[in-house]
Amino acid sequence: MNDIGLSPWHLWIILSVLLITAEIFVSGFVLAGLGFAALCAALGHYFGAELGWALLAYVIGALLFFVGIRPFALRTFMHREPSPFGVHGMVGKQVTVIDGPDIGGKFYTVFRDSRWTLESEDDLLEGDSAEIVAVKTSTLVVKRIAR
The missing domain is CATH 2.40.50.140 (Nucleic acid-binding proteins)
Known part of the structure; x- marks a missing residue:
């Protein structure tokens, strides 16, 4: 990895940015959770300098997100009533x-x-x-x- 000037933790950050950006196109906060876990893995790899620490940080970050943050985000941002835009906004007009x-x-x-x-x-x-x-x-x- 040093030939191109990237450390392994850089790759975790790139993966994190890609996953969080991809969440724009998919609903449910799943890719954002995996992106958050990848960011945790980047920190684990940066401070621990071993893949094992990065994977442990990834698992802990994913568990933290899917058990704690995702349910809160779903309650806050995902509403049960249909959106006034798109197909749902056409019905009744x-x-x-x-x-x-x-x-x-x-x-x-x-x-x-x-x-x-x-x-x-x-x-x-x-x-x-x-x-x-x-x-x-x-x-x-x-x-x-x-x-």
Whole structure:
């Protein structure tokens, strides 16, 4: 490792930064816990100068995070109610039905600057108001609002 100027504890810190950064893309504070443990391992390797101390510090750091810090973080940052953004924020909103250009084709709507295909068990007509009840990939499932 000294050929490139890195000590083993440097590698633990790099791993820690990568794992904590990857937590942005994964929910549940799992990668952040492993990153915290890698940071503990870096300290263990720095002060103990042996791999055994680093691994012991990694295990202790992981246990500390997953038993103590993670439950607190989940209670604090992870809420049970759905986010007002994305798909969950669309349910319950109203849209206006637009007829497709082809005869007997599908109905569409424009919602949040995007064109969406509509699916409904109700008979829809162009100009009807409908409420979004679910989202299936690029299709909005709607219920017609009484005319």
